[in-house]
Amino acid sequence: MERQLWLDRGFDLQLRYSKDRINAEIARLAAEISSDFQGQSLLIVVVLKGAFFFAADLVRELKVPVELDYVTLSSYAGTSTTGTVAIEKDLAADIAGRHVLVLEDIVDTGLTLTRLMDLLQQRGPESLNICTLIDKKERRQAEVEPKYVGIACEGGFLVGYGLDLDEQMRELSNIYEVRQTPGGVE
Numbered sequence: 001m002e003r004q005l006w007l008d009r010g011f012d013l014q015l016r017y018s019k020d021r022i023n024a025e026i027a028r029l030a031a032e033i034s035s036d037f038q039g040q041s042l043l044i045v046v047v048l049k050g051a052f053f054f055a056a057d058l059v060r061e062l063k064v065p066v067e068l069d070y071v072t073l074s075s076y077a078g079t080s081t082t083g084t085v086a087i088e089k090d091l092a093a094d095i096a097g098r099h100v101l102v103l104e105d106i107v108d109t110g111l112t113l114t115r116l117m118d119l120l121q122q123r124g125p126e127s128l129n130i131c132t133l134i135d136k137k138e139r140r141q142a143e144v145e146p147k148y149v150g151i152a153c154e155g156g157f158l159v160g161y162g163l164d165l166d167e168q169m170r171e172l173s174n175i176y177e178v179r180q181t182p183g184g185v186e
Contacts, residue, residue, distance in 0.1 A: 011169075013159070013176035017151060022133070022161055022175065023057070025150035029131060030061030032148060033101065041065045043098045043125075045091060047116070048072045049170065050105035053162040054133045058103065069093040073112050085115040096124040101148075105162045106134040110142035117144065134158065134175070 033042075041064070046055040048070050059066055072089035100120060107113055113130065120128055131148035138154055159165050160172030169176075 011165075012179035013169075014179055015174055016153070016156065016158060016177045017161075017175040019161075019173045022150075025133065026054070026057050027061055029148050029150055030058055030063070033058075033131065034063035037064045037099060039064075040099055041067070043067050043069060043093060043095060043100045045095075045100060045102045045120070046070045047102065047104045047113075048089070049167075050162040050164065051103045051133075053170070054105055055103045058131070067093065071116065073116060085112045087115075087119070091120075094123075095120060097126050099127045100125040100129070102128070102130045104130060104132045104146070106136065106158065107132045107144060107146055108136045108139050110140045110144035113144050114142040133161070134163070 042062075044055065044059065044066050046052065046068060049072070055068070059068065069091045070089065071087065071091055074086045074088055102113070102116065102120070104113060107130070117128065117130070129148070130144070130146040132146045133150040134153050135146055135149045135151070136153050136155075156177035157165070158175050159169040159178055160175045162170050163175060164170045165178060
């Protein structure tokens with residue numbers, strides 16, 4: 001049903017990861033994180049907008065106290081990275097001396113996340129780690145290694161479950177690969 005709506009608009013979407021698979025990965029990640037931070041408080045930094053869905057589901061599964069804060073970064077136009085990272089909204093919380101976990105929907109080139117991690121490291125956290133739902137190592141242009149990875153993925157431009165194409169298709173409950181966009185541009 002959700003795929004058909006976008007097919008009618010000229011997008012060829014192929015299912016890559018079902019909601020069931022996503023939920024299983026989130027449960028696994030939550031168990032790992034809860035074990036690693038048992039008896040400690042965790043500040044979760046959600047990278048908006050894409051990680052919003054992932055963060056909401058992951059946080060409900062965690063068994064440790066958490067505080068949430070948010071950053072908004074941008075580096076994409078259409079299906080391509082611009083190569084420039086802009087910080088549109090910075091954190092409100094002081095992270096000095098705290099355990100910080102950055103939640104990202106997808107780590108692709110790593111350029112955006114490297115810029116964010118450099119900025120956060122300068123603020124003196126006790127620990128600073130990355131958790132991503134999707135890790136696409138083959139496109140990496142910067143040295144960044146998430147500690148917690150849901151799904152290692154190769155190839156394709158993905159949409160759904162927070163991942164977007166020009167702010168569209170975030171609401172899809174499954175993750176799809178966009179095979180063709182209107183006008184035939186991939």
